[in-house]
Amino acid sequence: MNKKIAVHAGIVLQLMNNTQGLTYMELKEKSQFSDKELSMAIGWLACENKILFSSDDDKLYLNSYFYF
DSSP states (O other): OHHHHHHHHHHHHHHHTTSSOEEHHHHHHHHOOOHHHHHHHHHHHHHTTOEEEEEETTEEEEEESOOO
16 A cells, blocks of 8 residues: 555656646646545655645645655
8 A cells, every 4th residue: 555655646746847836636637546545645745745835825735845
């Protein structure tokens, strides 16, 4: 299970590459992950300090610390 979460986390990081941040729904649409899969990947990245959270009005954006 951990390997699958790590793979999904890597995909999420790649999707955020060269963006100003994506919302949860944008990531879900781009990744085609279930809520559970995406939430676990985001949690993994948060624990690894590889993701930033920011907000603009009523939306939460996720940003990568790393740029490829």
